[in-house]
Amino acid sequence: METETFPILEAKNLGKSYDGTNGQLPAVNNINFSVYKGEFLCIVGPSGCGKTTILQLLAGLLSKSLGTVLLEGKSLTRPHQDISVVFQKPNxxxxxxxxxxxxxxxxxxxxxxxxxxxxxxxxxxxxxxxxxxxxxxxxxxxxxxxxxxxxxxxxxxPRILLLDEPFGALDSFTREQLNLELLSLWRNQNITAIMVTHNIRESVLLADRVLVLTPRPASVYKEFKIDLPRPRTEDIEYTPEFVNLAYNIRKAIKA
Ligand SMILES: Nc1ncnc2c1ncn2[C@@H]1O[C@H](COP(=O)(O)OP(=O)(O)OP(=O)(O)O)[C@@H](O)[C@H]1O
Ligand SMILES: [Mg+2]
Incomplete structure (x- = not known):
């Protein structure tokens, strides 16, 4: 898909701390990234690193401690009709x-x-x-x-779809099926998608770009461009290019 050069959504110096029993618990620290129109961005990071917090900040569902979220250059502080969220539980x-x-x-x-x-x-x-x-x-x-x-x-x-490990509770076969369906919806509807996940293969299958987060408090550690051809099918997971990308992302997460 053609991506245009201006960001549709930007995170600028985003930070979030929660009130914990022993004072403030930093969950997200100085997050910076841009998402371009039509892009499929995956954000991967270890369990508990702050992924859901980031997604809720992008959705305007959670108040920030620091920084800003910009939707086409305008500050976003509450839910917006252009942005929909799919959570881990169907609710x-x-x-x-x-x-x-x-x-x-x-x-x-x-x-x-x-x-x-x-x-x-x-x-x-x-x-x-x-x-x-x-x-x-x-x-x-x-x-x-x-x-x-x-x-x-x-x-x-919506113009932007945010997804928080939406298929994480499903068996791996159903999960792959739903990911492929999601890809075809994303292509046909011309939306921008941002998914957080801890599943590396899922991120490579879906994304144009993968951001790797540090352990909590999350910040962006590395970025990988996923130049695999589209439309993608499950067969792509067995190509050397796919395996190599997944391997490098895994190494980055472990680093
Ligand atoms: N409402 C809250 N109040 C206090 N602490 C919270 C709250 N929500 C999250 N946290 C803490 O912030 C940190 C990051 O949580 P978050 O849910 O964003 O991580 P995550 O990467 O989505 O985790 P998981 O991999 O389990 O989905 C965790 O240490 C968590 O305990
Ligand atoms: Mg989460």
């Missing part, structure tokens, strides 16, 4: 059908009923769940629940 409402779960953000936005339904149904189709419109979440597998969560995030037509 579906159990009393609403699949279709009604996807409709929820549109109802909150006040989109007219007819248009909202059409949009929700089209996204159900895009995530391969059109037969489950009237099903309740308890009837879904973990992978299906996350497909609903992705549809619910995309139905608002």
């Amino acid at each position: 579906l409402m159990p009393w609403r059908t699949v279709l009604d779960n996807i409709l929820l953000p549109l109802q909150i936005e006040g989109v007219g009923e007819k248009e909202a339904r059409e949009r929700a149904i089209s996204y159900l189709l895009k995530v391969g769940l059109s037969d489950f419109a009237e099903a309740y979440p308890k009837a879904l597998s973990g992978g299906m629940e996350q497909r609903v969560a992705v549809a619910r995030a995309l139905v608002r037509n």
Whole structure:
């Protein structure tokens, strides 16, 4: 995908500390990076290093201790309609059908009923769940629940999709399947995607660029450009280029 040269989202000297029992606990320290329009950026780092904190700061869901997040050059301090988030847990409402779960953000936005339904149904189709419109979440597998969560995030037509290890709880086969589906949605919808993960192979499969974080407090340690051809399929994981990139990223994380 063509990426333009101006950043759509920027983190500038971002810092976050939490109030801990023994004073302040620094979770994120002096994070700087830019994300370009149309890009797929993965941010990888060890467990507990501050990945979720970074994503919540980018989403405007958490107050910063230091620094700024810029959305097309403008300071972002609260959730914005251009930015949707997919969390690790699907957080579906159990009393609403699949279709009604996807409709929820549109109802909150006040989109007219007819248009909202059409949009929700089209996204159900895009995530391969059109037969489950009237099903309740308890009837879904973990992978299906996350497909609903992705549809619910995309139905608002965001320009930026933030993903926090969205498929981390799934078995590796389902996870790969959902990653490939995500890639095709990303390409077709022309969005900018930022995913945090601790899975190195996942980051190489998906990203144009991978940022490696330090252990907590997270800062950006290294950046890798992933010049693998697109569209990507699972076969790419067995190429020497893929294996080499994954190896170098692993080394950077261990360093
Ligand atoms: N609400 C909070 N209050 C206090 N401390 C927090 C809070 N949220 C996170 N932390 C601490 O900040 C640090 C970073 O947490 P964060 O969840 O951002 O890491 P992570 O990289 O997403 O972890 P994981 O790999 O487990 O998903 C951790 O030490 C965590 O205990
Ligand atoms: Mg996390």
